[in-house]
Amino acid sequence: MTDQTETVDHRTVLAALPPAARADFTERRDEPGLLRLGLHLGAILILGAVIAAKPPWWGVLLPIQGVLIVFLFCLLHEAIHGTAFRTSWVNTAAARIAAFALMLPPDWFRYFHLAHHRHTQDPAHDPELAAPWPTTWRAYLWRVSGLPVWADHVKTLVRNARGRCDDDYVPPAGRTRVRREARLMLAGYAAVASLAFGFGAQELIWVWIVPALLGQPFLRLYLMAEHGRCPLVANMLENTRTTFTTSLVRLLAWNMPYHAEHHSLPAAPFHRLPDLHARMAAHLRETERGYARFHLKTAARLSHSRGA
Template identity: 55%
Template sequence: MDHKSFLASLSAEQCRELTETSDLSGLAHLALHLGAIILLGGLIVAQVPAWPVLMLPLGVLLVFLFTLLHEASHLTPFRSRWLNSLAAQFCGFVIFLAPRWFRYFHFAHHRFTQMPGKDPELAEPKPETWGQYILCLSGLPVWVSHLRTLIHNAAGRCDDAFVPVAKRATVRHEAQIMLAAYLALLAGSIALESTVLLSIWLIPMLIGQPFLRLYLMAEHGRCAYVANMLENSRTTFTNAAVRRLAWNMPYHAEHHSYPAVPFHKLPALHRLAAEHLMVTEQGYVRFHARHAPHLNGVADAAE
C-alpha cells in the first residue's frame, strides 16, 4: 500500500479528528521547550557552578527549534494562524533561517520528496565518505548555507525555482530585516562589551547543531527515490524525550503521508499507519551504525 491508498482508507471522521489543531496543545508544548531554554540560559548568565556544561543542552534545545519552524510552516502546531506565524518568525530568527523562504523550500520538498532534480533537499549531496560525513555532522555547511541564503536574498538575488516570482520581494524584505536585526545585536554587544549572546545563543547553537544533523539525516537518508511517502521517508522509533524535543517529527513517514496532521496527533496517525510503514529504524544510534558502513563504498552486511 502506498500513502495515497492509505489516506483513501481513512474515514471522513478520522480525517477530521487527525487534522484538528489546538492552541492549547501547541502552547503547552512550546511552554516546556521555551521554559527549558530560559532556565538553562538563566543559569548560564548567573554562572552557576559548572555553567559551561549547560551550553550543550541549551544548544540542543535551541537548534531543535527548527522542528517547530518546520511545523509552523505547515500552520499546524497552533489553531491560530498568527501564533503559527509568530512561532515561525521567532524560530527562524534564532536559528538564522528565514521562515518565509524556508516555507517555500519545504513545500517543494514535500511536493517532490526524494525526486532528484526537484527536491531541494537533494541539492546538497548526501555524505558518501567519512570526511563528508564528519563535515555534515559538524553543522558548518549548514551555517554557511543559512548565512549565504540570507545575504543572497537580502541583495535581491533570490532565483530559487521554488520561490514564486511574485513573492521574491517579500523574501528579500524578510532577509533584510533579519540581517539588520543581527547587525543591531552585534553592535549592541560590542558597545556594551557583552558576551552574553555568545554564551547563551551562538556558542550553544554551534555545539548543539551536530545533534540536529544526527536527527535529520535519518529522515530520508538511504531511502528510495520513489513517490511513495511510506517508502521515501523513515519513521524512527525513539524515546518520549526525543519525540518531545523534535515535536513528534520522528514519525516522519506519517508526517509526509499526511502533512496536515498537527504534531500532537501524529502518534494517533502512527497507530493507523504502523502496519504500512516500509522504512523504519529502532533509534538514531542504530540508524547511524547502519548508515556509516556504507561510506567509502563499504557494504553493511545487515542491509
C-alpha cells in the same frame, strides 16, 4: 526497515480512512502547541539564565542549551505548515522567533520545504537532495559538523537581502517578501551585535551563539535519518523514515520522528501524529529503532577515500 510482502501507497492508506477520522487527524488546536512552546522556550530561558550566572559547572550546560536552541527547527517546521497552532498569527510569530534563532528566513524556508513535500526524494526537484548524500567518512563528518548548514544560512540571507534569490521554488510574487524578510533579519542581527559588543551584553555569545554551534551536530544526526538511504520513489511510506525513539526526543522534536506519517498527511498537527502512526504502522516500509542504529548502518557503508 519494516518487512512486508506488499507495498501500499500512502494515498491508499489515507483513502481508507473514514472522513470523520481524517477530519479528526487534521483538526488544529492552540493548547497542545502553546504547552509545547512554553516547555521548549521555558527550558531555553531557564538554562540561559543559569549559563549567564556562570556557576562553576556552567560549561557543561552549553551543548544542552545548544540542542534546545537548534531543535527550535522542529517548531519552525511545524509552524510554517500552519499546524503548530490553530491561530494563524501565533504560527507566524512562533516561526519568526525560531527562524531568527537559527538564521533561517521563514518565508524562504516555507517555499523550500513545501517544494520538498511536493517532490520528496525526486532528484530533479527535491531541494533537500541538492547536497549529495555522504559516501565517505570525510563527507559524513563534514555534514554532521553543521558548519555547511550555517554557511548556507548566511549565504541565503545575504543573497535574498540583495534581491538575488533565483531558487525555482520561490515564485516571482514571493521574492519581494523573501527580500524584505532577509533585510529585516540582518538588521535584527546587527542590533543584537551592537547590544552584545557595544553595551556589554556578551552573555548572548554564551547563551545563544556558542551553544547553537555545539548543538547543530545533534540536529544534523537527527535530520539525516528522515530520508537518508530511503528509496527515490513517490510513495511516502517508502521514501520517508519513521524512527522509534524515546519520549524525550519526541518531545524535543515536536513528534517529527513520526516522519512518514507527517509526509503522508502534512495537515496533521504534531500532537495527532502518534495516533496517525497507530493507523499507519502496519504499512510503513522504512523504520528504524533509534538514531544510533541508523548511523551505525550509515557508517558501515562509508569509505575512507577523499571523495565526496
